Amino acid sequence: MNAIQVQNVHKTYKNGIKALNGLNLTVESGEIFSLLGQNGAGKSTLIKLLTTYLKADSGNMAVFGKDIRADPLSVRSKIACVSQQLSIDPHLSLKENMMFQSELYKVPQKQANQRMEELVKVFDLASFLKYPVASYSGGIKRRLDIAMNMMSGPKILFLDEPTVGMDIQSRLAMWNMMKRIKAEFGTTIFLTTHYLEEADSLSDTICIMRDGQTAVQGSPFELKGYLRQDSVKAVFYTKEHAKAAKEQLFNHFVEYKITVQDTVMTVISHDSRHTIQTVIQFFFEHQILFKGIEITQPSLEDVYIRLTDKEAIK
Numbered sequence: 001m002n003a004i005q006v007q008n009v010h011k012t013y014k015n016g017i018k019a020l021n022g023l024n025l026t027v028e029s030g031e032i033f034s035l036l037g038q039n040g041a042g043k044s045t046l047i048k049l050l051t052t053y054l055k056a057d058s059g060n061m062a063v064f065g066k067d068i069r070a071d072p073l074s075v076r077s078k079i080a081c082v083s084q085q086l087s088i089d090p091h092l093s094l095k096e097n098m099m100f101q102s103e104l105y106k107v108p109q110k111q112a113n114q115r116m117e118e119l120v121k122v123f124d125l126a127s128f129l130k131y132p133v134a135s136y137s138g139g140i141k142r143r144l145d146i147a148m149n150m151m152s153g154p155k156i157l158f159l160d161e162p163t164v165g166m167d168i169q170s171r172l173a174m175w176n177m178m179k180r181i182k183a184e185f186g187t188t189i190f191l192t193t194h195y196l197e198e199a200d201s202l203s204d205t206i207c208i209m210r211d212g213q214t215a216v217q218g219s220p221f222e223l224k225g226y227l228r229q230d231s232v233k234a235v236f237y238t239k240e241h242a243k244a245a246k247e248q249l250f251n252h253f254v255e256y257k258i259t260v261q262d263t264v265m266t267v268i269s270h271d272s273r274h275t276i277q278t279v280i281q282f283f284f285e286h287q288i289l290f291k292g293i294e295i296t297q298p299s300l301e302d303v304y305i306r307l308t309d310k311e312a313i314k
């Protein structure tokens with residue numbers, strides 16, 4: 001059964017902003033699903049609708065087959081949502097925080113104790129039990145927040161940018177935690193992130209949103225195949241060199257799609273092998289200095305830029 005089904009959902013705020021404009025998406029039970037999109041694409045609005053915090057204007061939304069509007073209480077009992085605002089109480093201990101959460105969800109005491117022991121073990125939190133929560137690092141507080149939200153045994157866990165601002169070590173620990181939630185508890189994870197690398201390595205399915213709609217949904221592998229074209233990437237010593245080379249090249253070869261990100265210029269054409277020869281020859285003839293050039297397979301980042309960068313789509 002699908003964990004989440006969203007069909008043709010519209011949501012306009014009172015100020016007239018259309019945040020969702022006929023959105024469709026499907027989340028399979030037990031998968032890690034990542035939602036990507038630029039600021040303002042409508043990701044938070046969708047999470048607010050799915051967690052029953054807001055109501056859609058029209059369209060259908062179901063969680064494990066239950067219509068969200070018709071049966072919000074049943075939906076709430078199956079989900080947990082970890083926002084960027086921590087919900088842990090720094091004055092309570094790690095165990096007290098977890099037990100408090102179980103009381104909110106009316107989990108029987110014995111079952112709550114067992115669940116807490118299990119979560120502490122699975123998430124390697126035992127070594128932190130002896131320290132007060134107020135002394136934990138940001139990364140550990142975030143992990144505790146997620147563990148606490150697992151106390152009610154949710155079937156779907158919503159995580160809103162769980163690794164934002166984390167150092168690499170904390171981020172890896174969080175990735176490991178998400179993988180364990182999926183593997184050990186079978187929980188469906190619905191994640192928003194701005195880190196493409198994170199979505200690529202963790203997700204079973206990725207959905208890229210644009211202007212309140214789904215631009216594309218598929219596995220990381222399927223999405224990379226979406227462009228169906230290799231590209232030629234040339235690296236320059238400075239951003240300015242890359243931009244100047246783009247202008248020169250574009251003036252001669254108007255049929256090429258050329259983008260520049262930092263010091264990297266990407267050229268998309270119908271025949272990359274021919275293009276790389278032409279570009280190298282052009283650089284030598286025009287004495288354009290470059291660091292390196294190669295043919296690359298499309299990355300998730302290329303797909304994301306093509307689908308969300310309005311300049312690149314033109």
Ligand SMILES: Nc1ncnc2c1ncn2[C@@H]1O[C@H](COP(=O)(O)OP(=O)(O)OP(=O)(O)O)[C@@H](O)[C@H]1O
Binds near residue numbers: 019042043
């Ligand atoms: N409460 C609100 N009232 C009016 N407009 C809103 C409200 N919340 C969001 N919006 C607008 O709706 C659109 C979608 O916003 P939303 O927060 O869902 O996007 P997002 O993809 O989550 O962005 P971000 O990545 O910045 O969090 C934006 O234009 C935003 O300004």
